Amino acid sequence: MTIDIGIVGGTGYTGVELLRLLAQHPSVRVRAITSRKDAGTKVADMFPSLRRRYDGLAFVEPDAARLADCALVFFATPHGVAMAQARELVAAGTRIVDLAADFRLKDPALFERWYKMPHACPDLLAQSVYGLPEVNREAIRGARIVGNPGCYPTAVQLGFLPLLEAGVVDTRHLIADCKSGVSGAGRKAEVNLLFAEASDNFAAYGVRGHRHHPEIAQGLALAAGGPVGLVFTPHLTPAIRGIYATLYAPLVCPDTDLQALYEKRYAGEPFVDVMPPGSAPDTRSVRASNMLRIAVHRPAGTDLAMILVVEDNLVKGAAGQAIQNMNLMFGWPETAGLDALPVLP
Amino acid sequence: MTIDIGIVGGTGYTGVELLRLLAQHPSVRVRAITSRKDAGTKVADMFPSLRRRYDGLAFVEPDAARLADCALVFFATPHGVAMAQARELVAAGTRIVDLAADFRLKDPALFERWYKMPHACPDLLAQSVYGLPEVNREAIRGARIVGNPGCYPTAVQLGFLPLLEAGVVDTRHLIADCKSGVSGAGRKAEVNLLFAEASDNFAAYGVRGHRHHPEIAQGLALAAGGPVGLVFTPHLTPAIRGIYATLYAPLVCPDTDLQALYEKRYAGEPFVDVMPPGSAPDTRSVRASNMLRIAVHRPAGTDLAMILVVEDNLVKGAAGQAIQNMNLMFGWPETAGLDALPVLP
């Protein structure tokens, strides 16, 4: 059986990545993709990589898309769009995976503070599920609305969770020193994202505060059973894809076998790979795939845990995780459409 | 039905690319992969991108590989290796696709001049088939040995062929100005391929002669029905993957409808995409895929044809084309294992 899928806002990187990955999925058909600005343009004219597979698909006006006829709609839009359309779609029985932030923060006040807009549907927010399968797998299966995690939050939470759940670190002093490829900023014409600016360069950004901080802190607090102290420092690295999270946490139980802790926590997870002791993962080892890899370290002479995490920000950090959530929602194998190996070199 | 496959020399980029692509193939199992130097090492330890899919596969000594038990062996080796082992394998009924140059040049003397070694089996060379499916599809089906084309030769031949077959250009003055990503040089520790040397840089190389020149000239001469005059200028561009061929040929029949000529020539080809008039293809539109794209131009004020060709040097220019050839040899759908969309961005 094949179900119909809709994509709202398909002109960005998460949109084209959804199309790339869904083309490998055995059970879905992309029925409609919307773009107000580019209505009428064929997707394969904007993204020639899609030629031969999506030759019949063109962007349509949101109103013309009849999204309510779809079994599921992905929102690959700026923040604020999904929550405006959610009530109508849910009423029609359409399920939603929002790749933006509308359904990530459980506290509407927190959402408003960081995203500078009131939340349009706090009641739906309360019912929605945060789409991190490694934490919320069962809830996702039954969810009508899934808030797909941000790219940094996926890596940082999966990196810290085993430590917090086991209660072996001082949760007041967590540091997440993170590095992201440039596609994480989206397909936006901004000077600082130009090749001639971002290439052969490296810099921290968002040093006065980044929207992924409250999202990460929310997830860590749930795992820790109380608020955590977190420094989150994002940096821009001259790569197209990839997130690298270097995490530091002071151990309160220095005798813990961290390697065993992580291997046990993620045993059976199809998309979390705990690497052997001593490993230093690299981002290309997950490029274009939904796999996330973790290496666990204890720097010599310290009482710190150092956790290294890599993911592809557009796959496990966005479109791939969205499809993983869809697979759970429809009872398909969790890996459906997501089993391609990383592209190396 | 699943057949057993062997790979000789799997520690380079074409080897790991074969493993990546074969993992998506419905009808094959990699039975053995050889490396004298790295025997005993797990492939997933050398290439962590293969973890979770090839955890049981390790490099073995060539002698231990029992390659003759395989239905097909890919040689992803330096030049000279395949021809040394071909006779024994063919005698055992094993079919061969050589990704090196041993079975590309039909004239053993030409091989010896460019590769500085005598050909080990001229009789087998005579029986072997040059593995360019768009030219030799039927012969490939029945071949015991396929010489898989070089990366530049694939792009340049497919770019020029329609012009030569139609007899509409002056074949004495063909120019192929080509640009390649750095992976085309292989996974070799050479100073000029270092990131700090090749990045933020651009240069021609091989200006005194390149081994792909005779291979290209051989194919063009067959299409033209006689020798051609060819300038082939390879350049190194700071990208990992991708070949860009900018081809110039003087038209002798200026009224020719070039666009129609190309569309007709490649109609039905699963991996050649003739783009609409006015297009400028980019290498990322084929990244990690077996598709090759062509755009046809007539520069204003000239009697020249200008043909733009892009391919991924490791896929259509190497491992993907090898699998396409295997599919033909075993009567499988030509696109089996090769239907993933390009990775963009």
Added chain:
Amino acid sequence: MTIDIGIVGGTGYTGVELLRLLAQHPSVRVRAITSRKDAGTKVADMFPSLRRRYDGLAFVEPDAARLADCALVFFATPHGVAMAQARELVAAGTRIVDLAADFRLKDPALFERWYKMPHACPDLLAQSVYGLPEVNREAIRGARIVGNPGCYPTAVQLGFLPLLEAGVVDTRHLIADCKSGVSGAGRKAEVNLLFAEASDNFAAYGVRGHRHHPEIAQGLALAAGGPVGLVFTPHLTPAIRGIYATLYAPLVCPDTDLQALYEKRYAGEPFVDVMPPGSAPDTRSVRASNMLRIAVHRPAGTDLAMILVVEDNLVKGAAGQAIQNMNLMFGWPETAGLDALPVLP
């Protein structure tokens, strides 16, 4: 003695490059730099690389700049700005170097056709000098207005000129296959220039016609003593800086000693380096410097000259050449401020 310099439009790459290079110049002081949009901003706040040297310099409104008090004004602006202000400045005795195209094409009709605006001062255009010192050195010394050549035109003209002046090639069939780093497109927020678009990619562009074509053709025609046939194909390569021109011309006098021809033509030129026979220059060998390097080739088995040219598009292709022109205009050593070695790696 120190003279006062003005820069109009200093927020782009040629503007910041002028500031970088002028800081090393012994005889000038930047008195004013204008930007309507960023008036009030310190240049070192926009470009932190300028901190500690230009801490007192801020962008001012054009009207406030009192440019007529400067001995020379550089226009690092979009096309059309310099010609609108030229008459007033020239009347005040201020000399002008325009880094845009207003004073490059001698034929106002040609300018209008390619730049879609009428020329504001054809009389000044007639008096202006095309600022290619290797061709117009004496005229530049006395010029009031210099039209600084484009980046591609500098490389292509200096590459072809010796052949044309000597009359040894068929001028109807010239091919310039050119590759440029991304900074050549300017500091403009455009999607196709984003790191995530331009990195790990290669493509031709401007395939329907590029504004540098008439500029190149104008210079070549002057050297050849009549119109030339020229194909000019620009490509974008994932490097910040650098132009690589691969030039092809059919020899009509195949016995010509091309190496000697070039060495003689450019003997004594401070910024043209004719490399030894067999060389393949790379763009990094001129990075951040005003040097242009040329290698001369005769591909085997052909009657073609193949000329390889490298320059830094922002230096010899823009700001450096502008300073070289200024040095000539003021009787200073031609290399003043331009003697730093290229940055490698």
Added chain:
Amino acid sequence: MTIDIGIVGGTGYTGVELLRLLAQHPSVRVRAITSRKDAGTKVADMFPSLRRRYDGLAFVEPDAARLADCALVFFATPHGVAMAQARELVAAGTRIVDLAADFRLKDPALFERWYKMPHACPDLLAQSVYGLPEVNREAIRGARIVGNPGCYPTAVQLGFLPLLEAGVVDTRHLIADCKSGVSGAGRKAEVNLLFAEASDNFAAYGVRGHRHHPEIAQGLALAAGGPVGLVFTPHLTPAIRGIYATLYAPLVCPDTDLQALYEKRYAGEPFVDVMPPGSAPDTRSVRASNMLRIAVHRPAGTDLAMILVVEDNLVKGAAGQAIQNMNLMFGWPETAGLDALPVLP
């Protein structure tokens, strides 16, 4: 007055960088440059960027170099070379700046443990000066042997020093999360440094221990007046040049005005630029220059100091600092030869 300089081992990146920078220096002449492997090769044939300035300079055998006739010799060699030649040169009155590690660690046992060789001249080591001008300026002036700091140690020490000297942080829990461009690994033919491996990638390395750890710890301990606890995590980022150090330290005096502390500490320093509050420096803002920039932060909701430091690993992290040390040793202006602005873009 011009003095004669010798360079031992000039075929790596620090060697060519010394030549680039020394070409701008008013008071030195490179008399000899040695390379056993490349004796007889002109430096400009190996590095065409040096053409026109060093056309007469060729690598010579160490014995033929008559280094003892030079006033100063730079060692741009692997570890172990300088200490083997130091005694003879010092005896001859020649002064030494070693860009390798032979004279960095004051404890010979520590040197032996990390560099796997005994120290050849502990007595000279005891007299040598660690060449960090911002700490040891006066001692450097009189030094016969200067151990030039490593690239990471320069950035990390200058970043932490004001905090340690002021005693405002808990020195048991210092974290240095560092990122380096690929040139930091040197001009060595290693697979992991290839463009096709290091490009579009990001990874930690040296996770089991890095030789710069004891060097950093030594300097921090001196400033702190006792041993410090330090985690040092180096990462490789796909840039040619640049080091980015993100430093974390727990404040014990949360009321400290960190910005004022840093501005005061580095007031008057020609090559340390304390940026305004809220800044996020980028590596390109120091590319090819000897400037190091620092930004001081207090992440919200924490009692941490977060210090961001950028430098060019080949300049302030190697060759530039070596020249700065030479300037001190000979009583020249500290900025002689080092006043070029960073190259941006």
